[in-house]
């Protein structure tokens with residue numbers, strides 16, 4: 001059980017004010033989070049995925065690598081596991097916290113819909129012309145931060161609400177502060193035994209239940225991701241075992257998921273595997289290189305670390321990295337929330353718009 005008595009978060013919040021580099025994360029199905037804290041000194045900044053092959057630390061990588069968004073690696077100088085022990089490390093106090101109670105949002109604003117509609121038309125054209133098979137269109141929403149907003153309280157709320165997700169809060173001077181609750185594994189494993197997933201297709205829950213059928217658009221959208229993963233791994237002569245697709249819950253949403261298992265003779269090859277897989281068509285498109293370029297040129301904003309990846313890497317131990325979805329960037333005055341969805345030639349603008357609103361609810365729900 002995640003304790004209900006954690007009420008003061010000032011220790012963790014003050015790490016952000018002090019510009020300390022740290023990550024707090026909870027793996028799916030776990031009750032106790034882990035704090036990774038760098039004691040000082042320079043941040044690790046990597047310029048290529050392959051540099052991850054021999055590294056250890058908490059990684060935050062962007063959607064698209066460039067000068068302004070490097071791969072950030074937070075050194076695990078101090079590692080503390082469990083709410084109690086983290087409270088000790090970050091000097092939790094025991095006074096009450098009323099953080100986050102007044103944040104107000106407007107998601108249905110006409111100008112937001114208008115901007116999305118415009119981008120949708122730009123994206124749907126090459127899809128209908130057959131230039132792309134799939135393109136993921138995303139958007140961001142800014143919300144004013146109230147003075148009481150506590151990132152640590154929001155993290156705690158997410159841990160209590162999203163037991164199946166990878167929940168994290170991290171900060172570094174290079175990346176700023178990010179918080180998320182993502183359902184999508186990019187890569188996990190150790191000693192050459194690896195897992196990944198193809199997660200795509202979205203429907204809201206029906207009542208509290210998973211939907212029992214999927215339309216062709218959602219099935220195809222997910223199958224494209226599964227086929228891509230298989231063909232990328234095959235190109236490196238890696239044999240894959242697969243299971244699925246099946247329906248899974250992510251917050252108040254359902255997705256289709258196929259699970260993959262595979263082995264590599266080289267145990268220190270996480271960076272090579274990331275280079276093969278990232279960005280998958282769950283967040284980018286097909287063909288990959290052209291889709292990435294198209295998104296950069298036409299989406300109308302910089303995704304930064306949204307739809308990149310985050311998590312722990314350890315060349316000699318366990319690795320758990322997730323696609324950075326259902327997340328927000330916590331700025332000085334604003335919270336910036338992100339959501340996207342896969343478009344095919346058959347996509348409908350209003351359905352896709354609603355889907356991004358539903359995905360934004362994942363973060364909005366923990367601010368209330």
Ligand SMILES: C=C(O[C@H]1C=CC=C(C(=O)O)[C@@H]1O)C(=O)O
Pocket residue numbers: 136138184199200201202255281282283325326338339340341342359
């Ligand atoms: C791009 C996002 O979700 C991806 C993961 C699952 C389902 C998706 C979809 O149905 O479009 C997306 O591919 C997002 O949450 O911003």
